[in-house]
Amino acid sequence: MDQITRGYSVPDHVPADLVVDVDMYDIPGGREDAQGAWRDLQTRGPLSWSPRNGGHWIATTGDAVFELLRDAKHFSSEYVAIPKIEGKIRMAPIEMDPPDHAAYRKTIMPLFTSDAVDALGEQARALCVELIEEFRASGRCEFIQDFAFKFPLGIFLKMMGLPDEDRMYLRDLVERFVTSPDLDVKIAMEAELHAYIDRALDQRVANPRDDATTMILNATFEGRPYSRDEMKGTIILLLFAGLDTVAGFLSFITLHLAQRPDHAAYIRTQIGDETAMHNVAQELLRRFAIANLGRIMGADYEYHGTQLKKGDMVLLPTSIFNMDPERIDNPDAVDFQRATTKHVTFGSGPHTCAGALLARKEIRIFLEEWLARIPEFRLDPDHPPEARALPLNQVMTLPLRWDV
Numbered sequence: 001m002d003q004i005t006r007g008y009s010v011p012d013h014v015p016a017d018l019v020v021d022v023d024m025y026d027i028p029g030g031r032e033d034a035q036g037a038w039r040d041l042q043t044r045g046p047l048s049w050s051p052r053n054g055g056h057w058i059a060t061t062g063d064a065v066f067e068l069l070r071d072a073k074h075f076s077s078e079y080v081a082i083p084k085i086e087g088k089i090r091m092a093p094i095e096m097d098p099p100d101h102a103a104y105r106k107t108i109m110p111l112f113t114s115d116a117v118d119a120l121g122e123q124a125r126a127l128c129v130e131l132i133e134e135f136r137a138s139g140r141c142e143f144i145q146d147f148a149f150k151f152p153l154g155i156f157l158k159m160m161g162l163p164d165e166d167r168m169y170l171r172d173l174v175e176r177f178v179t180s181p182d183l184d185v186k187i188a189m190e191a192e193l194h195a196y197i198d199r200a201l202d203q204r205v206a207n208p209r210d211d212a213t214t215m216i217l218n219a220t221f222e223g224r225p226y227s228r229d230e231m232k233g234t235i236i237l238l239l240f241a242g243l244d245t246v247a248g249f250l251s252f253i254t255l256h257l258a259q260r261p262d263h264a265a266y267i268r269t270q271i272g273d274e275t276a277m278h279n280v281a282q283e284l285l286r287r288f289a290i291a292n293l294g295r296i297m298g299a300d301y302e303y304h305g306t307q308l309k310k311g312d313m314v315l316l317p318t319s320i321f322n323m324d325p326e327r328i329d330n331p332d333a334v335d336f337q338r339a340t341t342k343h344v345t346f347g348s349g350p351h352t353c354a355g356a357l358l359a360r361k362e363i364r365i366f367l368e369e370w371l372a373r374i375p376e377f378r379l380d381p382d383h384p385p386e387a388r389a390l391p392l393n394q395v396m397t398l399p400l401r402w403d404v
């Protein structure tokens with residue numbers, strides 16, 4: 001990373017030699033290899049400072065990413081998005097710190113028990129097949145529009161008991177929120193989302209149903225009912241947490257498999273073998289991480305000789321851990337036979353992904369149904385894919401072709 005200081009405001013407590021020019025909404029090299037681009041921010045570390053997007057620290061070693069993810073005492077989750085949006089509703093449990101965090105997390109965990117995930121999984125498989133069959137016979141699709149978002153969004157709507165027709169409206173809202181660094185855009189999108197959720201909650205007040213929206217409407221914290229803001233924050237989190245993450249991950253692995261038909265062929269032969277499929281998923285999760293997480297300093301704190309101040313934002317890029325050459329040989333390669341595939345793609349510590357079981361189910365269903373129905377597939381030579389290294393890495397377009 002280049003060192004720069006001129007033209008940027010760098011707080012007095014940040015040493016000039018730790019300042020680097022990194023725009024987390026435009027990481028160089030992200031189009032070629034989004035995760036590799038994040039990993040390339042690795043330094044001898046453990047911390048660098050970017051003056052962009054309001055200014056923030058970046059954890060730049062695998063050890064630092066791992067340690068800080070697990071240190072909720074000093075590295076608060078009150079704000080997980082950079083730049084931070086003041087005065088917005090906190091999303092529970094992801095933006096709550098211990099000790100309150102545990103109670104908020106407990107509220108949503110009934111949605112992610114193995115029975116609940118199995119039940120949702122049956123509907124997810126039917127949806128997956130339906131979406132693939134819409135384009136299978138044409139020998140082509142634009143994976144992002146035709147599948148990647150429709151699949152997890154359809155599952156979210158089923159979980160919440162919301163109408164399928166809302167799929168594209170919600171997709172558009174979330175997309176603009178996640179990809180724009182513009183605070184005004186984010187605030188406007190959030191207001192629209194709140195109005196949508198308010199309407200859904202009002203409907204459940206009148207007509208309670210057996211769905212997650214009604215469950216959250218009836219949630220309590222320390223014996224009192226959730227406030228409207230707590231309900232909205234929880235629903236917004238379930239939408240955000242399960243949408244761009246799953247869509248992004250499925251897109252990156254499909255992009256990979258289009259370029260490595262030998263890997264697609266290998267996975268086809270392993271379907272039905274629990275251990276082999278688990279290892280496949282683990283290695284893909286290690287290599288194609290999505291989330292780069294924000295934290296805020298709750299108090300002044302010195303970390304390995306670097307002074308951080310209360311209110312400083314800190315970015316934790318998960319690929320710096322997953323692809324750390326100190327920990328793992330040839331980290332860029334996808335290797336289904338690796339001895340260790342340890343990763344922090346689902347985070348680590350108290351905020352470890354609550355929906356990981358559901359996410360794994362969605363990944364498994366996708367691999368099984370896609371590879372069973374779509375023969376060897378390839379990139380469209382006339383329309384190359386476009387990926388970006390963002391706070392949540394995304395593939396923007398992924399046109400695919402296969403013979404019919």
Ligand code: HEM
Nearest residue numbers: 093094241242245246249291345346347351353354355359
């Ligand atoms: C491949 C897909 C997914 C990835 C890569 C992923 C990744 C993550 C990560 C890294 C965190 C930790 C955030 C932090 O430390 O600040 C997290 C938290 C969370 N995820 Fe996921 N996630 C995925 C799918 C899902 C799904 C399908 C759901 C369900 C709707 C979900 C629900 C949650 C929730 C509720 C939290 C907050 C947990 C807490 O704060 O205690 N995620 N996820």
